Amino acid sequence: MEPQDLNMTTTVTGHQLFLFVTLGEGQPDGELAEAIDLLGRGLENVHEVDGPPSEETFARGRFQLLRAEAGFTTEQQIIHTAVTESDGLIRLECASLDPIKAYETSFRDLLSAAGGSVETLAGVMRPRSYTSHAMSEFAYAHAMPPGPGEKFPLAAVTPMNKTDEWWQMDFLHRESFFLPRYDENEKMVVKGHALASAMGVPSINRRLVHAPEGYGLQGNYDFVGYFEFAEADAPVFREVMAGLRDTEQNPEWKYVLEGPEWWGRRVSSAAEFLGTS
Numbered sequence: 469m470e471p472q473d474l475n476m477t478t479t480v481t482g483h484q485l486f487l488f489v490t491l492g493e494g495q496p497d498g499e500l501a502e503a504i505d506l507l508g509r510g511l512e513n514v515h516e517v518d519g520p521p522s523e524e525t526f527a528r529g530r531f532q533l534l535r536a537e538a539g540f541t542t543e544q545q546i547i548h549t550a551v552t553e554s555d556g557l558i559r560l561e562c563a564s565l566d567p568i569k570a571y572e573t574s575f576r577d578l579l580s581a582a583g584g585s586v587e588t589l590a591g592v593m594r595p596r597s598y599t600s601h602a603m604s605e606f607a608y609a610h611a612m613p614p615g616p617g618e619k620f621p622l623a624a625v626t627p628m629n630k631t632d633e634w635w636q637m638d639f640l641h642r643e644s645f646f647l648p649r650y651d652e653n654e655k656m657v658v659k660g661h662a663l664a665s666a667m668g669v670p671s672i673n674r675r676l677v678h679a680p681e682g683y684g685l686q687g688n689y690d691f692v693g694y695f696e697f698a699e700a701d702a703p704v705f706r707e708v709m710a711g712l713r714d715t716e717q718n719p720e721w722k723y724v725l726e727g728p729e730w731w732g733r734r735v736s737s738a739a740e741f742l743g744t745s
């Protein structure tokens with residue numbers, strides 16, 4: 469379904485690609501590491517950056533290398549082994565698609581020559597559709613800004629779809645799931661998305677992309693979430709996910725089908741990414 473048919477914004481503010489990487493048999497060599505570092509030369513390495521991107525670097529393109537934290541990744545309803553069993557991830561973002569698409573194409577060539585493979589999840593960044601000024605203040609104004617890999621070494625990726633039933637709902641009905649619900653005596657009976665996850669606002673940096681071609685389609689997740697946080701805040705992230713998945717507190721999740729919850733560790737160089745350093 470198209471965003472305009474859902475009362476959702478049609479504006480695109482940026483592009484992201486998630487390249488899930490499976491390495492080939494045998495030990496990757498220093499030459500491959502050098503070639504990957506070279507690919508990133510024109511882009512900004514997000515690993516070193518404190519705060520949001522400048523307009524110039526976002527226009528140029530940015531990347532973050534991550535090694536899989538395999539023990540933490542979990543399968544959810546949608547089985548996707550190319551993601552679950554990947555060795556690492558390169559997250560790319562840019563104001564326009566071309567620079568990061570060029571990176572993806574060259575990276576794929578490098579990897580397949582080395583006997584590996586790449587699974588790409590793509591998404592577009594959009595302004596928020598359901599958020600009032602007051603919700604902005606509650607959920608975003610005090611949200612933790614992005615920080616360097618040293619400070620926030622862990623990251624989680626949460627691809628997901630919403631069901632056909634969700635996309636058939638009127639937008640006011642859909643919007644109501646983000647807020648608490650109250651009974652006839654104004655007693656809160658359900659927390660809703662924003663309150664169920666509120667404890668993550670000060671300590672989890674969050675980004676979200678939407679399916680590029682419209683929602684409810686085959687071949688692309690409706691949403692891909694990306695979260696960065698400090699080692700000490702990993703339990704907070706787990707609690708936030710548990711809160712969202714608790715359909716008594718957050719009935720929205722009755723309409724969610726999740727891909728794998730993928731965990732990784734941010735690294736600064738291709739040698740660390742490939743494990744050759």
Ligand code: HEM
Pocket residue numbers: 595596597598599603607626628630646661662665666667668669672674676691693708709712
């Ligand atoms: C940490 C605290 C969080 C808060 C306060 C929060 C709040 C919100 C709000 C207010 C929206 C509506 C955005 C709009 O206006 O379009 C939203 C959307 C969304 N959030 Fe969260 N969220 C949090 C964490 C998470 C987490 C951990 C996930 C994990 C998967 C997640 C997944 C989503 C998705 C997929 C949407 C888009 C839903 C749709 O448009 O149907 N959120 N969130």
